Amino acid sequence: MVIEMSKQIGFLTGYESTAMVDAHTDTIMILAEPFTTSKSYDFKKQDMTKRVQVLLPTMLEHRLTPPPDEIYSLHRKLSGSFLLCTKLGAEFHCRPLLDHAWNNYRFENEIS
Numbered sequence: 294m295v296i297e298m299s300k301q302i303g304f305l306t307g308y309e310s311t312a313m314v315d316a317h318t319d320t321i322m323i324l325a326e327p328f329t330t331s332k333s334y335d336f337k338k339q340d341m342t343k344r345v346q347v348l349l350p351t352m353l354e355h356r357l358t359p360p361p362d363e364i365y366s367l368h369r370k371l372s373g374s375f376l377l378c379t380k381l382g383a384e385f386h387c388r389p390l391l392d393h394a395w396n397n398y399r400f401e402n403e404i405s
Contacts, residue, residue, distance in 0.1 A: 295321055295322075296314060296317075299317060299321075302361060302364070303358065303360070303361040304358075304361070304364075305317065305358070306357045306358050308357060309356075309357055312351050312355055313351065313357075316351040316352045316355070317352060319344075320348050320352070323344050323345055324341065324345070324371070324375075326339075327339075327375075327387040328387050328388050328390075329388070330387075330388065331386075332386070333384045333386050334384065334385065334387050335384040336378035336379045336381075336382065336383045336384065337382035337383070337384070339379060341375065342375075342376075342379075
């Protein structure tokens with residue numbers, strides 16, 4: 294599902310190497326961790342940044358297309374939020390925030 298959605302959104306072309314697909318998928322799964330648990334996520338104990346940094350060289354070397362323009366601002370906001378939560382030592386339930394945003398967002402073009 295991650296790969297198909299990534300193709301539909303424009304992150305992947307479908308012609309990427311296995312190394313790129315694996316690094317892309319691993320990065321998504323790492324960044325999704327705070328939203329996949331029903332427990333509080335402890336940002337002060339996270340190591341997402343280090344794990345993603347390990348994958349970046351592979352993605353930079355093997356990327357066939359840049360991420361869609363509208364994704365850049367989302368990435369900056371998400372990165373800034375994660376860094377702030379880490380700096381503050383925040384610990385809270387992230388899943389309800391995602392659920393609220395998802396349930397209240399009006400999609401113009403549904404992604405199947």
